Amino acid sequence: MDARSGPGPMPSPEAVEFVKFCYDRRKVGWPELYDEMCGVAGRGLFRGWGPEDLAANGIGFTLFEMPALAALVTEIVSEDRARAKARLRTPAVAASGAG
Numbered sequence: 001m002d003a004r005s006g007p008g009p010m011p012s013p014e015a016v017e018f019v020k021f022c023y024d025r026r027k028v029g030w031p032e033l034y035d036e037m038c039g040v041a042g043r044g045l046f047r048g049w050g051p052e053d054l055a056a057n058g059i060g061f062t063l064f065e066m067p068a069l070a071a072l073v074t075e076i077v078s079e080d081r082a083r084a085k086a087r088l089r090t091p092a093v094a095a096s097g098a099g
Contacts, residue, residue: 015058
């Protein structure tokens with residue numbers, strides 16, 4: 001059986017919050033954000049949690065867990081960038097209709 005054949009488990013809210021925390025610290029995508037997450041985990045900057053605490057909440061840093069982590073990061077970064085684009089377009093649309 002291929003481990004990549006189906007979607008993985010849904011990330012916990014804490015896992016999503018951790019990725020957003022790291023992304024807010026440094027607005028970069030994968031793989032640069034991986035380095036930031038490792039640094040945050042190593043220093044316990046997110047809730048004082050280290051790698052073991054993060055692993056218990058769905059954030060794994062091993063090679064085996066990396067595809068799921070990369071997918072989560074990509075989803076969160078894409079959503080943030082889409083929101084930023086929408087915010088940039090909204091004032092221009094409002095201003096053009098006010099004329």
